[in-house]
Amino acid sequence: MAHERCEQCGNPTAPWDTIHCGSGDGSYQLLCTLCFNARIAESTGFTDFENVRLDPIRMIDCGGESHRFHFQLRLLGDRIALDAFELRGELRAGYRFQLIGEADADVLVLLGHLVEKMRRALSVRHIDFLERQIIDSTVRGRIEWDESQDGHLPLVVVDGKEVSWNDLGRMLMSMEGWQFRLDIADPSEEL
Ligand SMILES: [Zn+2]
Structure with a gap:
């Protein structure tokens, strides 16, 4: 699948790393996650927010199967959502996890909690x-x-x-x- 360009920074961005951002006049812009967060931070005043891109990690489930997880951190008003997910091609598929934190939360602490949650889930088969x-x-x-x-x-x-x-x-x-x-x-x- 072709990468689309973020309408803010112009960088080619994978579909899972883009967000359709609505503006006041009812139009939508395709933004990369970092530009989306910067825009929300500007409009809400949460300038302490750590707008970081987290590298993918690999985890092994209890059946010995390897899973590669990508992360997306989004600023949503006064809270942040941290998502971990697998990809099939360029689309999200397989395991998905999410944690919600306060906008000024330490992202690495939140990431630590999310990884623990992922470990617990990968240790169980249903x-x-x-x-x-x-x-x-x-x-x-x-x-x-x-x-x-x-x-x-x-x-x-x-x-x-x-x-x-x-x-x-x-x-x-x-x-x-x-x-x-x-x-x-x-x-x-x-x-
Ligand atoms: Zn961008």
Whole structure:
């Protein structure tokens, strides 16, 4: 996928590192994350905010599989959001994590907490993808858009892997008659 140019600094920027920034007149500008943050910092007065780009890191999950995580730090008014995510091509796919902090928070401290959260998640497996069954009695994941379902059925991402709603249903049928509880949580909450 071609890189687009940030309309502020003119640098070619990967799609995952761009933000559509609305302006007062209803128009949108494509900005790189750093230019987006600089603009928010200027308009909100949070000039202490550390506008940094964090290098990707590699982590190994409990099955021995390697995952490369990219980071995006965004200033959102008086708070900051730190996202970690994997890429497929240039698009976000697989594991995703988020932490929210105060705008003047130490970014490296926040990063440390996020990496701990990622480690905890990568140390647990919920689905045996070879046997196509739920390993224990808990499944944690993320609800996503399924291109093939036109918004009628979700795609869930469990253990960093996509599982169709049908496949999840099939796995649940080995527990027919059991009870379940469905909890929905904000992306930054720990499940
Ligand atoms: Zn820029």
